[in-house]
Each structure stands twice: as C-alpha cells, then as structure tokens.
Amino acid sequence: QVQLVESGGGLVQTGGSLRLSCAASASIFRFNDMAWFRQAPGKQRELVGVITNSGSTTYADSVKGRFTVSRDNAKNTVYLQMNALKPEDTAVYYCNARDFLTYYWGQGTQVTVSS
Numbered sequence: 001q002v003q004l005v006e007s008g009g010g011l012v013q014t015g016g017s018l019r020l021s022c023a024a025s026a027s028i029f030r031f032n033d034m035a036w037f038r039q040a041p042g043k044q045r046e047l048v049g050v051i052t053n054s055g056s057t058t059y060a061d062s063v064k065g066r067f068t069v070s071r072d073n074a075k076n077t078v079y080l081q082m083n084a085l086k087p088e089d090t091a092v093y094y095c096n097a098r099d100f101l102t103y104y105w106g107q108g109t110q111v112t113v114s115s
Helices: none
Strands: 004-007 010-013 018-025 034-038 047-052 057-059 067-072 079-082 091-099 104-106 110-115
Touching: 004 091, 018 034, 018 091, 018 110, 034 067, 047 067, 047 079, 057 067, 079 104
Parallel strands: 010 110
Antiparallel strands: 004 018, 018 079, 034 047, 034 091, 047 057, 067 079, 091 104, 091 110
C-alpha cells in the first residue's frame, strides 16, 4: 500500500510563501502523474496543479503564476511552492498520486492565509 505524507502547511500572511512537500513510500516513477488538490470549508475539493511522469505541469487558473509543482525523483517527493498567497488560498491541501486507475491520497495539510 502506497502512503503519501504531506508537510509544510501553516499560517502565513497575505503575500507570503509556503512550500508543501509530499513524500511517497514508493518510487514516484510508478505513478502516471502526481497532483495537489485543496478543499476549503464548505467547498468541493479542487485541483491545484499536476505534474506528469515526464515533468509536464498544468495548473488551475486561480493559481497560475503563483504556484509551482515540482518533483525530486531521488527523494520520492513532490513539492508545491506557493507564492503571493491570498486569503482565498486557505484550505486543506492534499497530495494525490495516480497509478493508472488507482488513486492514492495523503492525509492533508492545513494552509491558512491571514488578511
């Protein structure tokens, strides 16, 4: 069973930065892609950004130009660098990995942006 463990969340002021990490218990080469999702209170979980096995990335319009997804294959870790944070970025952030039709989720890490 693959485990994903997120870390790096916390409280930050508007305009600040945070870097989230997602450490996998298996080689991330096995995954077709890895992604970050977020869920704010009372809202549906939404996709933030995706990185494929080849390193290609896509982002939600709301975070383009501010967030960057990257991966370190040697460490089996995916990152989410978040800059210019806004109060509307406040949410629980989840790491996701896709192995064909199987999806794995982390437990989530809270990000709170104060105004």
